Amino acid sequence: MPIRVHLDVMLAKRDLTLTALSQRIGLTLANLSVLKNGHARALRFSTLEAICEALQCQPGDLLEYEPEHD
Secondary structure, eight states: OOEEEOHHHHHHHHTOOOOHHHHHTTTTTTHHHHHHHHOOOOOOHHHHHHHHHHOOOOHHHHHHEOOOOO
């Protein structure tokens, strides 16, 4: 998938665990784990907004488009 998720990087920069983020934004740990591991197929803007607010970052800090090479 050409969209890379850098949630793990942002969590490390903020010295925050996935569990703590889950509690702050009210999303299950399982759903955040799917996102962090790059297995999510969709992301609600409300979820993205909550993550950005909690981590004090921009969507571009979390998501990166990387074209697939043949």
